[in-house]
Amino acid sequence: MDILQGWLTTSTRAPCEHYDARPSPNDISLLVIHNISLPPNQFGSDHVETFFAGKLDPTEHPFFESIYQVRVSSHLYIRRTGEVVQFVSFEDRAWHAGVSSFQGRTRCNDFSIGIELEGADNIHYTEEQYIALKQVTCQIMHAYPNISLGRIVGHADIAPGRKTDPGVAFDWTRFRQQVCLQQ
Numbered sequence: 001m002d003i004l005q006g007w008l009t010t011s012t013r014a015p016c017e018h019y020d021a022r023p024s025p026n027d028i029s030l031l032v033i034h035n036i037s038l039p040p041n042q043f044g045s046d047h048v049e050t051f052f053a054g055k056l057d058p059t060e061h062p063f064f065e066s067i068y069q070v071r072v073s074s075h076l077y078i079r080r081t082g083e084v085v086q087f088v089s090f091e092d093r094a095w096h097a098g099v100s101s102f103q104g105r106t107r108c109n110d111f112s113i114g115i116e117l118e119g120a121d122n123i124h125y126t127e128e129q130y131i132a133l134k135q136v137t138c139q140i141m142h143a144y145p146n147i148s149l150g151r152i153v154g155h156a157d158i159a160p161g162r163k164t165d166p167g168v169a170f171d172w173t174r175f176r177q178q179v180c181l182q183q
């Protein structure tokens with residue numbers, strides 16, 4: 001069993017209170033891929049974990065002053081090293097999509113799983129991240145079969161004009177081929 005009660009058995013767990021119950025607990029039918037780095041374009045710190053825990057220190061970096069009170073999260077965070085960190089059970093609603101719409105249905109947080117890649121729109125993702133993302137995506141699709149390949153999207157796809165992640169650097173063709181081979 002790779003996923004127990006919505007938790008990947010192999011991931012690192014990080015504390016996070018930025019979540020609530022899904023309105024329809026059995027409706028998990030979309031996977032959303034994002035990127036994040038704090039400060040932007042800088043990798044390797046624990047600032048994302050601290051941010052999702054609501055404990056980002058606004059004095060540590062000027063950028064943090066504008067975001068430290070924002071309450072957001074994702075289910076998973078994949079570091080540049082390929083380490084997978086889980087903040088929220090897939091069975092609960094993480095707060096990653098914001099104002100969003102997929103095929104005419106709004107409030108994508110209600111029915112989606114969010115994965116953040118440590119990265120930026122214009123910086124290539126690492127081999128380790130593609131490998132880890134493929135693995136967790138296959139595990140998620142197995143546990144939640146309503147997530148088909150056509151229901152894996154980027155944040156930019158569900159919030160166009162407002163969001164651009166995972167950006168031009170993300171290789172969708174490669175990712176989709178790897179996931180298909182695994183199935």
Ligand SMILES: [Zn+2]
Pocket residue numbers: 033034035096155163165
């Ligand atoms: Zn995003």
